[in-house]
Amino acid sequence: MLYVILGTVKEVSIGPTSLMALFTLQICRELPIEFVVLLTFLSGCIVFVMGLLRLGFLVDLISPSVTSGFTSATAIIIVAGQVKGLIGLSFVAESVADNVYFVVSKWRDIRLADCALGAVCCTVLLLLRKLKDVQVSPKQTKLKKALWLVSISRNAIVVLAASVFAFYTHNPQKPMFKLSGLVEPGLPPLSLPPFSASLHNSTLRLQDMVLHLGSGVLMLPIVMVLANIAIAKAFSVGEKLDITQEMMTLGLCNIAGSFVHAMPTCGAFTRSAVSHSSGVRTPAAGLYSGIITLLALVFLTQYFYFIPKACLSSVLICAVIFMIDIETVLRLWRRDRMELSVLALTFVTSIALNVELAVLAGILASLALLVRRLMRPALHAAAVKTGSGEVCVVRVTQGAVYLSAELVGRRLLWAAARSAPRALLVDCTRLTLLDYTAQQVFERVIKKIKNDNQKILFYNVPVELMSQMENIEGVIKQSFRATSVQEALAVIEEKAVEANESTALMATEPGSRDNV
Structure with missing residues (x-):
């Protein structure tokens, strides 16, 4: 409801998501519900403070x-966790490996009725998902809208149909399907978030509860912001997005949610996509969905008893399988396998250990890859023949900073010595960074090349680096604004003419040796 008043993107729908549910489960596993509510409150406070301090750039650390x-x-963890419901098994598992082990070891207990219902529900859900893409005549607008409405309502249709079927086939002595069971009706009580909790016959204070939550208190807010901003950017193309707001x-949504015992929430891509395709005009669209949810909690919970667990599992599985990002994997395989290794590390760590540790490992791996690339910038050298001789053109990419300055200097000297050209031209078009260490290295390179009776010029220097380049001793500043090899060589010729004129002037001065 708060997003209706304070939100800036009309399509975004704030609420529980599978991503937040999984993070919360892994952080609060085997902990009382008070820890979940406290996690919601602390996450909300951290995100709010991040907004106040304009720390949204921290999300950019997650590549x-x-x-x-x-x-x-x-997505895979959620699918693995829902397979048991799909085939009628009951067990507690903490990882994908545990789920696989228990499914294999309990295969004799698989319920065929649940399997059949789950398979039917999955098939219907996937078919209905494609229904909105059916090509119809442009004149049949009503049919197009009807197909679209049925497609986006597929979850409700399947759950309703499965519940009705379960109701009419229900046998209390020998139920055909495993059902959801009783759901307590009514709204949660309004109260302060819990700042103490009982665990293993001992009372924990706030600081003890935070220690039990561990790094999740910091990682969950970052992932929460990442997901929300990603959704907001996806639906605000061409519009101004106030990330701070x-x-x-x-x-504030999470802080308020903690007062009604809510789990951590963020923007939900599926619900936001439905809002977008429905043509919403303002964030007030969330008001209607919120009211309907509240009414369902008050008046309809008694009917939730007959919802088959296999049906719920199929809904979750069909919702999250499309989160598996095969397209990015294939693209990175073709373009950048180092980035693919970061993706693989994050993926494997998530499956083998936990998601919050995987995000941290992925961030560190991305930063390590960035540092490696800064330490090994690409330099492209080519000999260019001109009317006045041969020159060597070197293009420096990325940045020249303390991590890579010595390497850049050695490669410049190598290029100058190997081709022995009349001049070494350094194309700075793609030079993005330059620090004090690199300036010192460039000074040494200039001095060494001049001692070898060669010249070195830096051209195509970005405007933002002009002042730093001008601080380099011995550099020819006139070439900075040159945009081509010919313009840079013209600077050399101008300097040569100036030098000749200066020599001639000195030779004709009274008192010179020629006039004695």
Whole structure:
């Protein structure tokens, strides 16, 4: 409801998501419900403070490879956890490996009725998902809208149909399907978030509860903001997006949610996509969905008893399997396998250990890859023949900083010595960074090349690096604004003419040796 008032993106729908549910499960596993509510409150506070301090840039530390890795892993973890409901088994598992082990070891207990219902539900859900893409005549607008409405309502249709079927076939002595059972009706009580809890016959204070939550208190808010901003960006193309406002609103939503014992929430891509395709005009669209949800909690919970677990599992599985990002994997395989290794590390760590540790490992791996690339910038050298001789052109990419300055200097000297050209031209078009260490290295390179009776010029220098380049001793500043090899060589010729004129002037001065 708060997003209706404070939100800036009309399509975004704040609420529980599978990603938040999985994170919460892994952080609060085997802990009382008070820890979940406290996690919601603390996450909201952290996100709100991040918004106040304009720290949204921290989300940029999570690269698309990391996001793809943990999102795909999350989908697989959820699917693995729902297989038991799909085939009628009951057990407690903490990992994908545990789920696989228990399914294999309990295969004799698989319920055929649940399997059949789950298979039918999955098939219908996937078929209905494609219904909105059926090509119809442009004149049949009503049919197009009807197909679209049925397609986006597929979850409700399947759950309703399965529940009705379970109701009419229900036998209390020997139930055909495993059902959801009783759901307590009514709204949650309004109260302060719990700042103490009982665990193993001992009372924990706030600091003890935070220690039990561990790094999840910091990782969950970052992932929460990442998911919310990603959805907001996806649906606000061409519009101004106030990231600070979005972060503060998300924080307030979670803080308010903790007062009604809610789990951590963020923007949900599926619900937001439905809002977008429905043509919503303002965030007030969330008001209607919120009211319907509240009415369902008050008046309809008694009917939730007959919802088959196999049906719920099929709904979850069909919703999350499309989160598995195969397209990014294939693209990275063709373009950048180092980035693919970051994705793989995040994915494997998520599956083998836990998602929050995987996000941290992915961030560190991305930063390590970035540092490695800064340490090994690509330099492209080519000999260019001109009317006045041969020159060597070297293009420096990325940045020249303390991590890579010595390497760049050695390669420049190598290029100058190997081709022995009349001049070494350094194309700075793609030079993005330059620090004090690199300036010192460039000074040494200039001095060494001049001692070898050669010249070195830097051209195509970006405007933002002009002042730093001008501080380099011995550099020819006139070439900075040159945009081509010919313009840079013209600077050399101008300097040569100036030098000749200066020599001639000195030779004709009274008192010179020629006039004695």
